[in-house]
Amino acid sequence: MINHRFTVRKAAVLGAGVMGAQIAAHLVNANIETLLFELPDEKSSDPSAPAAKAIEKLKKLEPAPLSLAAKAACIQPVNYDQHLGLLTDCDLVIEAIAERIDWKTDLYLKIAPHLGQHTIFASNTSGLSINQLAQALPEELRHRFCGIHFFNPPRYMHLIELIPCQESDISVLDALEAFLVTYLGKGVIRAKDTPNFIANRVGVFSMLAIMHHAKAFGLGFDLVDKLTGSLIGRPKSATFRTADLVGLDVLSHVIGTMHDTLHDDPWHAYYQVPDWLQALVEQGALGQKSGKGIYQKIGKEIHVLDLEKNGYQLATSTLDSDIEALLKRKDPVEKFAALRASEHPQAQFLWSIHRDLFHYCAVHLAAIANNARDLDLAIRWGFGWNQGPFETWQIAGWKQVTQWIKEDIASGKSMSKTPLPAWVEDIETSERRAVHTAQGSYAPATRSMQSRSALPVYKRQLFPDRLAGEEVVYGETIFETDAVRMWHTGDEIAIVSFKSKMHTVDIDVLNGLQQAIEEAEHRWRALVIWQTEPPFSAGANLQKATEKPKREEPPSAFDQFMKKVKKSAQSTLLQAARSLDLADALMAGKLAEVEMLITRFQQLSQHLRYSMVPTVAAVDGLALGGGCEFVMHCDRAVATLESYIGLVEAGVGLLPAGGGCKELALRAARNAIDNDPFPQLKHTFQTVAMAQLAKSAEQAKELGYLREADPVIMNRFELLHAAKVQALALAESGYRPPLTPRAIPVAGSTGIATIKGMLVNMLEGHFISEHDYLIGSKIAHVLCGGDLTPGSLVDEEWFLRLERTAFIELLATEKTQARIAHTLKTGKPLRN
Structure with missing residues (x-):
């Protein structure tokens, strides 16, 4: 004890x-x-x-x-x-x-x-x-x-x-x-002490059911992965790519454990390692760790195992367009009805894998988990699904789906003849017909709704990961616009959240945030910027500066791409272009409007820094470009470990101009030895010029995006609590805004010349292009404070003017415009 x-x-x-x-x-x-x-x-x-x-x-x-x-x-x-x-x-x-x-x-x-x-x-x-x-x-x-x-x-x-x-x-x-x-x-x-516990028990059964029905409907591995990935709310690696990632030997072992320990399970006959999987393991083709498994990369091409040909072929299977359109329907009730009614093999496959998963989870819930919430969260958190099995069943219509499962069991279509347990009837006849409600989630042992854990640690999670059917109310509104919402949770700390896509920053967000700061200064003790869902902010969106009509953008590979940001260097470039969204502005030639927006952005950043109440940025996920600049200007940032922070503008031929360069130059000056900030600026220049993206909050401190005093927390669901604690601590300490620095030493012309010398060597060695040289020179010019005598003293506004001027000069060049357009179109950098 x-x-x-x-x-x-x-x-x-x-x-x-x-x-x-x-x-x-x-x-x-x-x-x-x-x-x-x-x-x-x-x-x-x-x-x-x-x-x-x-x-x-x-x-x-x-x-x-x-x-x-x-x-x-x-x-x-x-x-x-x-x-x-x-x-x-x-x-x-x-x-x-x-x-x-x-x-x-x-x-x-x-x-x-x-x-x-x-x-x-x-x-x-x-x-x-x-x-x-x-x-x-x-x-x-x-x-x-x-x-x-x-x-x-x-x-x-x-x-x-x-x-x-x-x-x-x-x-x-x-x-x-x-x-x-x-x-x-x-x-x-x-979890209960049952073989493979909860997540592996359910997740591996789901994979076995998919293997079973793929064989029954004659579907290849790559086609199955197209059907069982992001289109049905599961990871892009879907089923067989996930198996390769986990390791085919590991998967075989887990299946073997189920076979050896679950003899009385109604689905025991399916707990078998398929012959093809056993053969791969014996050959040492274990998946990603061995370089070959169900998939094999040959050069730049992905090949997939073909069981009929007993070898690998190019992965070229295509998803039926009608099925794809069906899966993109927003109404889950309508979607599942269409899947069950369709005679297309791909639709029948999808209905079958869901039916048997629902059936399996219902039969085994009481034995392996304490309640439906634990099972659903285990699958979401352990396998990366957007929704757990019971959530999916619930939003698809509990009563109707239950009836369909019963019919399929009776007709012999399901993998097991075992009837649905009695508790499913309890749900079917209940008032809500839901396993998840605001009162809790269904627990078969007590035939009641079981609330969440009452352990003190969960009081830190003001808004825990919620399930379908659980109501969530984000505090009481102070004011709300189309772009932002300011609210509170009953204390003296105000919270502002963005409503834009990816929480990008446009003129409406800027105006809303300005209003929030002013409101906080008059009636609240502190202001926290926190988003109800990640990311923190994907940066500045300048599209509205063009005043062109809004257009609906179809879903694109970009949305899937962002999930892989921590794996791909190209992510930084694509997000830089997307977050800036400059294409319309360039086509319209409205650089004056862009400059006005940048000026407004800088003013807002400064207001965050010099507000009469403490400002705290609660960061989770991406904080890029302008989002990063907001973080840098708040009195304190509280970031989850999995925060990916960076000034990424150089990746598309620009430089940070929302106060980011100014802030980095100021921090270098504060750490200057003998009034010379250049030793610090060498590292800073590399960070900005290479558009370096921190792949953790700890790395963000190394790169200078976060300060050493900025707390890093491990659990994203505790982020708002931690941010409010920091905000209140600042307020309780008798907060006053910092004095405006009026004597910032610059590296000046000597610093610029030194960096340009390095750039010339890289240019002559063909490591960078002429346009790369121009971008680097502009960044050096701003960070070093312009063509001044080293050690000259300037104020913050001096740096902000340099930022605006350099940004617009780069934006006006054809090569920067070409880089932005190319990155938006292809997701890849252009070196011109």
Whole structure:
């Protein structure tokens, strides 16, 4: 029993494989000193070399498991022969070795004597029995033992399944859950000790059902992935690409666990590794990690396994246009009715995989989860689906879909003849006909609606991840326009949220934000900028400066592309062009309107900086261009670890002009040695000229977009709480706006000349084009304060004028216009 505040100062991970090493990486992301254990290398002079090698690999993986590569140094490589004594000082020890119960048992016997009196010990098993594993531990340790199942990759996947054994102490579980939620940023689901727990049990069955029906309807792997990806609210990797990403050997193992442990399951006959999958595993074609699996990349082309030809062919399957149009319908009730009524094989396939998934979840809910919410959130957080199975069933029409499932069971179309459980009838005859309501989610054990956890940690989540059927009201409105909404939650802190697409900034948002600042100065103690959904802001949108009629944009690859921003260097360029949306302005030749908007943007940035109340930016996801400049001008920024922040304008031939260059120059001057900011500006110039995008909030500090004093939090659902705490702290400390700096030293002409010298060398070496040279020169001119004597003193307005002038000069060039147009059209950079 825990009778003290549970903290984790030091942790250990047992096993330096893919999951173990990445769990260790995420622990140091949370600033927890971590030991990484592995078997000793008896042939090496350093017995801990295997663990050290695993740590070194972390620096090269994509997506990056470390928020900063330098944090790898905080993981200490150790081995079982020499260092077990170090476990005594660890508050948390996580076992993450291979899924062999005999290996785990042997390890538990070895390490148990070395665990501290208060150490929590947990297994990262993906499906083995926690109660069986507990039997290998001394009885006095079992109350501090549980399962703690991370999902791959641990840094990015939100879900952790927390699985108690029979002897687990509830206070231990509660303390561990609070730690996992706040300090590791996870969504915790309490799972029952059943094979594969919740997410893998349901998710792998879904994959097996898809494999079964794909074979029945004669659909190829690549076509199935087109049908089961983003069009039905699942990850773009869909089914078989996901299998390749996870590892075909891992998938086979999970299926095998289900086959070996679930003999009484009505779907047991389907818990079989398909022959083609077994053959791939035996060949060593394990998916992405081996370079070949269901898919294989040959050159720049993607090839897919063809079972009929027993080889690979170019992935060229096409989705039926009528089915695609059907899937894009907005009304889910209408969509599911059309799928079931259609005789097209692709539609029948889609109805079948949903029907059998709903059926499976309904039958097994009571055995594997405490309520429908836990199952749905486990699938959303663990597999990346937009909605869980019960949510999908509910919005498609519970009563009608239930009737269709019954009919298909009766006619032998479903994968199992097992009838739907009685509780489904409870929902069907209830007033709401919903598993998720404002009162809670359905729990079969009590035949009632079960509310969310009452643990104190969840009071920090003012607006938790909501499910279909759960009502959410974002506070009480102070004022609202078409562009912004200002509101509060009953205290003295005002909140402003943008309503534009991707939370881009146009003249209406600027005017709304200006009104919000003025309102906050008159009646509130602080102002927080927080968006009800990420991203924070994709930047400035100058389209309205043209005053051309609005046009509806069809869905494009851009929206899907943004989800991959942290993986692709081209993301920065495409978003820079899209967020600026300059095409219409250029065509209309209305540079004067653009300049007026930029001036307005700068004024608003300055108002954020010098407001009479503290301003706090609550950042989650993208904060690009103008969005980044807002962040830099607030008194404080609170950012989630997964914030991708950057001044990206140079990627399309421009430079930051909403005060971003000014702010970076000011920060360099503050850190100047002997009144010379140039040593700082060399790094700053590279950041701006290369349009560097920070791929974590920690990296944003390194690049200068965030300050060292800006808190980084791990859980996005705690962001608003943390931002309000910061805002109130500033207000309580007797906040006064900073004095306007009137004596900023500049690097001047010498700094400009030095940077230009470097650019000339790059130009002559054909590393950059003439237009790249022009862009770099303009950036250097602004950052260095113009052609002044080094050390000259200027004010902020001087830098802002330089920004505006350079921006418009670049915007007027044909080559910058060509870059913007090309990037918008192709999503790729143009080097001209």
